[in-house]
Amino acid sequence: MPSSDMPSSNMPSSNMRPSDMRLSVAIDIGGTFTDVTLQDAATGRAWRAKTPSVPADPSRAFITGMRLALAQAGAEASAIARVLHGTTVATNLILEGKGAETALVTTAGFRHVLDIGRQDIPRRANLYAWRKPRRPVPASRVLEVTERIGPGGTVLTPLDEASVTQAAEACRKLGVRAVAVCLLHGFANPMHEQRVAEMLRAALPGVAVTASVDVLPVVREYERTLATILNASVMPAVSTYVGRLAERLAAEGVAAPLLLMQSNGGVAGVATIRRAPAVTALSGPAAGVVGARAVAAAAGIGDIITVDIGGTSADISLIKDGRIGLTQSGRVGEWPLPLPMVDMVTVGAGGGSIARIADGTLSVGPASAGADPGPACYGNGGIAATVTDAHVVLGHLPPALLGGRMRLDPAAAEAAIRREVAAPLGLDLHAAARGVLAIADSNMVGAIRVVSVERGHDPRDFTLVPFGGAGPLHGTALAELLGISTVLIPPAPGVLCAEGLLGADLKAEFHRTLPRAGKPDDVAANALVAVLRAEAEAWLAEEQVMPADRVYETVALMRYEGQGGELAVPWENVAATAVSAFRAAHQALYGFTMDVAVELVTLRVEATGRMPAPVMPRIAAAAMPAADDMRQVHFAGGTMATPVFDREKLGAGTKFAGPAIVTQLDATTLVPPGWRAEVHSSGAMVLRHG
Numbered sequence: 001m002p003s004s005d006m007p008s009s010n011m012p013s014s015n016m017r018p019s020d021m022r023l024s025v026a027i028d029i030g031g032t033f034t035d036v037t038l039q040d041a042a043t044g045r046a047w048r049a050k051t052p053s054v055p056a057d058p059s060r061a062f063i064t065g066m067r068l069a070l071a072q073a074g075a076e077a078s079a080i081a082r083v084l085h086g087t088t089v090a091t092n093l094i095l096e097g098k099g100a101e102t103a104l105v106t107t108a109g110f111r112h113v114l115d116i117g118r119q120d121i122p123r124r125a126n127l128y129a130w131r132k133p134r135r136p137v138p139a140s141r142v143l144e145v146t147e148r149i150g151p152g153g154t155v156l157t158p159l160d161e162a163s164v165t166q167a168a169e170a171c172r173k174l175g176v177r178a179v180a181v182c183l184l185h186g187f188a189n190p191m192h193e194q195r196v197a198e199m200l201r202a203a204l205p206g207v208a209v210t211a212s213v214d215v216l217p218v219v220r221e222y223e224r225t226l227a228t229i230l231n232a233s234v235m236p237a238v239s240t241y242v243g244r245l246a247e248r249l250a251a252e253g254v255a256a257p258l259l260l261m262q263s264n265g266g267v268a269g270v271a272t273i274r275r276a277p278a279v280t281a282l283s284g285p286a287a288g289v290v291g292a293r294a295v296a297a298a299a300g301i302g303d304i305i306t307v308d309i310g311g312t313s314a315d316i317s318l319i320k321d322g323r324i325g326l327t328q329s330g331r332v333g334e335w336p337l338p339l340p341m342v343d344m345v346t347v348g349a350g351g352g353s354i355a356r357i358a359d360g361t362l363s364v365g366p367a368s369a370g371a372d373p374g375p376a377c378y379g380n381g382g383i384a385a386t387v388t389d390a391h392v393v394l395g396h397l398p399p400a401l402l403g404g405r406m407r408l409d410p411a412a413a414e415a416a417i418r419r420e421v422a423a424p425l426g427l428d429l430h431a432a433a434r435g436v437l438a439i440a441d442s443n444m445v446g447a448i449r450v451v452s453v454e455r456g457h458d459p460r461d462f463t464l465v466p467f468g469g470a471g472p473l474h475g476t477a478l479a480e481l482l483g484i485s486t487v488l489i490p491p492a493p494g495v496l497c498a499e500g501l502l503g504a505d506l507k508a509e510f511h512r513t514l515p516r517a518g519k520p521d522d523v524a525a526n527a528l529v530a531v532l533r534a535e536a537e538a539w540l541a542e543e544q545v546m547p548a549d550r551v552y553e554t555v556a557l558m559r560y561e562g563q564g565g566e567l568a569v570p571w572e573n574v575a576a577t578a579v580s581a582f583r584a585a586h587q588a589l590y591g592f593t594m595d596v597a598v599e600l601v602t603l604r605v606e607a608t609g610r611m612p613a614p615v616m617p618r619i620a621a622a623a624m625p626a627a628d629d630m631r632q633v634h635f636a637g638g639t640m641a642t643p644v645f646d647r648e649k650l651g652a653g654t655k656f657a658g659p660a661i662v663t664q665l666d667a668t669t670l671v672p673p674g675w676r677a678e679v680h681s682s683g684a685m686v687l688r689h690g
Contacts, residue, residue, distance in 0.1 A: 023079050024614070025069065026501035027062050028086040028261075028284055029053055030310070034061040035498040038069035041081065044615030047072040048495055050402070050666065058089060059245040063252060077253040082611075084501035086261040086287040089241050090234045090280045095333045097136075099233030100177035100208065104137045104225065105167050105196060107184040108144040113221050114229075115139065133334040136229050141174055143167040145183075145196060152515040153189035164196050168203035178208040178232040182225040187217040188515045208235040215276055216339060218328075218602050219513040223338045230337060231278035238277035242270055259506070261287045263341035265324050266507020266608065269543050279339055281332045284497050285315040286342040291500025292465045293319055295490040298616045298682035304488070305448060305462045307478060308497070309470040311352040312368040314444050317344040318451040318462070326568075328557075340509045340604075345447040351375070351388040351470040355417075355436045357424045364439040376416035379409040385420035387440050387470070389413035390433040395633040396473055396670050398644065398663050430634045441474060445481045456588040459484055467493035472662075472669035476687060485690065487675075491683035494666025506543050506609030510535045513602045520556075520575035520600040528603050529554055529571065536607035545609030557602040558582040560594050566601050575600070618681045622651020633659060635672060652681040 022042065028035045036049040049068035054060045062085070070077060093099045106113065114135045121130045145164050148157035171179055179200055186193040190213035197211040210232040212224050246258055259267040261283035273280060285308060292306040302322040308315040318325065327343040329336070348366020352375060355364045364387065369375050373382035377392045391397050392413040400407045414429060422432035452459040460483045466475035467490050475487040490496050510532040514524070533552060540550050556578045557566035567589065569581035579598045587593050627643030640659050647664040655678045658671035662685065671677050671687060678686050 022081040023073070023075060024082040024084065024502055025066055025080050026084040026086075026498045027065055028287060028495075028498040028501065029058045029061060029088060030284060030497075034058075034065045035495040036065035036069045037492075037495060037498045037502065038066075038073055038075075039502055039614060040073075041612065041615065044617035046499075048492060048498075048666070050495065055092075057244075058087065059241065059248055062245060063248050066252070078255065080254050080256050083249060083254060083256050083258045084261070084267060084504065085245075085258060086283045086497060086501055087241075087280055088284055090238055090277050091282065091284075091332060093234045093237055094230055094278075094281060094335065094337075099136075099230070100236045101141075101175070102137055102178040102180055102229055102233045103141040103143060103171050103174060103176040104229060105143050105145060105164075105179060105181045105183075105200070106225070107148060108146050108163070110184055110221070111139065111142040111144055113225050114142070117222055136226070136233065136335070137180070141176065143170050147183060147192045149183065149185045149189045149192060151185050151188060153185070155189070155191075159192045159195055161195075161199065164199045165203070167196075168200055171200070171204055171207065176207065177236050178210070179204065180210050180212075180225070180228040180232040182212040182221070182228045184221065186212050187219060187224070187513045190217065208232055208239070210235060210276075215278065217512055218338070219517075220338070223336050226335055227278060227337055227339060230281075230332070230335060231276055234277045235274070238280070239274050242273060246270065259504075261501055261504060262507065263330070263339060264326060264507055264509065265290050265342045265504065267501070267504045267611075268506060268508060271542065272508065272539070278337065281337055281339070282330070282341050282344070285317075285344060285346075287500035287504065288315065288467060288497040289317045289319070289324055289342050289344065289500070290504050291496040291502075292467060292490065293322060293324060294500065294503040294614070294616070295496070295682070295684055296463065296465060296488060297322060299488060299680045299684050299686065301463050301488060303462045304465045305452060305459060305484075307444065307448070307464065307466045307468075307471055307475070309444075309466065309468040309474060310350050311370065311469065312348065312350045313346050313366075314349045314447065314468075315344050315346050316444065316447045316451055317342055318455065318457060320457065329565075340511075340606075343451065345450045347443050347447045349387075349440045349443045350468075351386065351391075353387045353440060354384045355386065355390070355421050355439075356384075357421065360425075362421060362425065362435055362439060364436055365443065375413070377408045377410065377413035379407070379412060382412075383416060385416040385436065387436060389416050390436040391473055393417050393429060393433040393634075394437075395631050395642070396661065397668055398629075398631075398661070401668075402665060433634075434636060437474075437477070441477050441481060444474070444478055448478065448482060463488050465490065467496040467667075469494045469667055472667050476670065476672055476675050476689070479689065485688060487687040489662075489669050489685040489687065492664075492666055493669075494664075502614040505611050506540070506545060508536070508539050508607050509604055510539075510607065511602055511604035514600060517559075517599045517601045519597060520558075520578060522573065522575050525556075525571070525575065525600060525603060526573055529573075529605065532603060532605040536605045540607055540609050543609055549610040551608040551610060553606045553608075555604045555606060556582075556600055557604065558598055558600055560586070560596045561599050562596070568604075571603060616682055619652050619679075619683050621653045622649070624654055624656065625649040628663075631661065633661070635659065637673065640673065647685075650679045650685070652679055654679040 146160035212228040263282040325343040352368040353365035373380040375386040375388040554571040556571040629644040633642040658675040662669040
């Protein structure tokens, strides 16, 4: 994709002088573009920019984007009061296997935990062909120390410090840059892990050392070990990046604190991220979910399904009653990462997803043309037929994107679809393009059913919120396949992940597995809750959150005796209430309950530091504008003359019926026949079927 910057400001004007403003800047760095939103906290007026990312040094794009937005506002960097950032640094390191070379220190006799792993295989994998992925730490870098703690926390074998010294010497000879410490039953009694980590830090200056008790002090050795290793491996690079970014912000004259988005949908300060950088693994998609919730709330909607469609993938999540669900069963690439993260499902379906024929069958994705060379229509030398090329062939996209800065090549798109899809299948050009989109939509529908039907929710009871650069092109098609009647298009769908940062609160989780799972005991459980609450209070104090803005919620992870997994339910200090909530949750999710004892396994305190809610400005009413253009668009029912509207000209209360195309700087919305659109006073566009 050619280099381009995208400025935008469609908010009401403000009489406030730039020098008087107290601004918040939110920056989301993706693989292709860095999205920026600068907002005046008093009026809600916003300035937006889009600039190419710099993978070699993401902080450069961060500063470039911030300068672009400040220039639009006519403001100085010193006016910035908050800096919010979503980053893919940790994600990319994990996905690409480019983290620091890491050693694992574990209990003697348990060096093969990673190799054993789990017996299950990915749900989409071939049972007979799948092989376990390569371990993130080979056996040659797994070191043992002599110690043993029992499941109840009792010391069975004292720590032999001489074995720790030997492990440190081995790490020195191996030349590792990070060490993960994960001892058997360390969650039940952390004293040995803490001492081992202390000795390693003293013996290995400059080496990042992480203990599982500081990352994930919960049951299940394989997952706990993986989380600790992944955290250790990304720690050097993330610490370097955050430090460089802080220096550059200071050089720009920004004195505001830097807050980074976490996978749990909340932000945290630099100190927290440096201790546990793995919590940022899904920060970009999490910010998008937070932004979608805010947009829906401004339109009076609480139950939504979000679909974030970018160039390579689609991230899908469900929000019920305005609450973002968390899971500890998430994955990053091939690895389970059981840190609390926004519950979402990702599929390889995006604008760059490649369509190909294999054995006479058309498939779309997960391979992507990326941004370089990108889809054929980009004109950068790409020859693969992609989802974006299919949209161009059908007339869904305007001749140029990004405010005219990026011209599309329709002839190249038609040639790619004809050569790669239409000719091999004996279809006409438009039928082939519709087939590409139908398969991409089907892939996403399957993922939507995972977060809805498979979790006990009927998708027809929800509003679909599509965003990302390609989301508004697919929203109505996905809704029709699912029987959803309402689609909500955010005011700035293409940069919603950046906008979501503005509505994020400070957030962290403090969890501990009980020494022994069993029948819930009010006294023992509440004593542990008190310990976790104290840790949460200390963290909020470190983040300088005022007492009035501190919120705590306690969650119990429970299961039927003999089950291998838990369900999370509220803990309100009474075991009987939690047991009832667990049985109800089990009935909703699985359709039955059991006459079996319920066990309490883990307790979690979720600490939130409320941040000032962003102002959501309302747009003025306006008469229906004339169409900027008329285009021939190919629908399943035939070719139709279709008006093209500029979204910035659509005021509150504007109504129109499909077919129509709505263009804006960061995305294009397709309103097909049979759908009606109305612009809400919040700036969101509501599409209704029928």
